[in-house]
Amino acid sequence: MDINMIRVKALRSIMAGATQKDFAKQHGLDASYLSQILNGHRNMGEKAAATLEEKIGLPSGTLVSPASESDIDQRVVTRSTAAEIVRQMLMKHGKNLTADAKARLLAAADETSIGTAASTITSGQVGDEIRIAHYDVRAAMGSGQIPAEYPEMLQDVKVSLRHLRDMGLRFEEPWHLKMLTGWGQSMEPTIRDRDPLIVDVTVREFIGDGIYLLTWHDMLYVKRLQVADADHYEMISDNAMHKDRTIRREEVHIQAKVLYVWNGHLL
Structure with a gap:
């Protein structure tokens, strides 16, 4: 360790x-x-x-x-x-x-x-079990949440490191992983309201199309990001009932990349 x-x-x-x-x-x-x-x-x-x-x-x-x-x-x-x-x-x-x-x-x-x-x-294997800290953070998938200044930890979640690897999660070290809670319906069916999410907090910049935890205009979101052009991202909601947005890159602060939804969805 x-x-x-x-x-x-x-x-x-x-x-x-x-x-x-x-x-x-x-x-x-x-x-x-x-x-x-x-x-x-x-x-x-x-x-x-x-x-x-x-x-x-x-x-x-x-x-x-x-x-x-x-x-x-x-x-x-x-x-x-x-x-x-x-x-x-x-x-x-x-x-x-x-x-x-x-x-x-x-x-x-x-x-x-x-x-x-x-x-x-x-x-069955020394060091196979790891703990992922689950924080009391609501990452909104709709209109955004104001991020807590000092998020409190709810509990540690024990999981098998080998099992995470077998499921296809890619990360450098186990302590890079944290858990938080999705909030809202805009990312359904990929992420449902109140689904726990596993994120990699070392990803602080765009590394390719995917779902990210990000702040935009001081609000916290879980959204799919794609490159629109040299100056903009497409902030996409998987739920067709919610409007996608084109946002300026300089206004976006990536906090983590979402790797897995605790409903069985690998991202």
């Missing part, structure tokens, strides 16, 4: 269900920066991890090196060993942490150990 993903997972465990906005306010963090870290739009490097440790008041190494390389490669840590490691760390470095924060870290160690062991047993 990528070290950035491990650090983000450790940070989410420490947040323990707190909203991004509340957590940022509580610890004096920049909410926009925190959102980018959690959403995968910015990597949490060693320096950034160390800075977050200091601001949150965590023991040194909690985010910089949340697991050793051998733990990462092995993927299986017993519940008692993980909990004991964290307990010893807290005894040595956790004087400035509240009792609640200590309890969260211990609970996260237990949960991580159990989850890792279970995935190794059930997947």
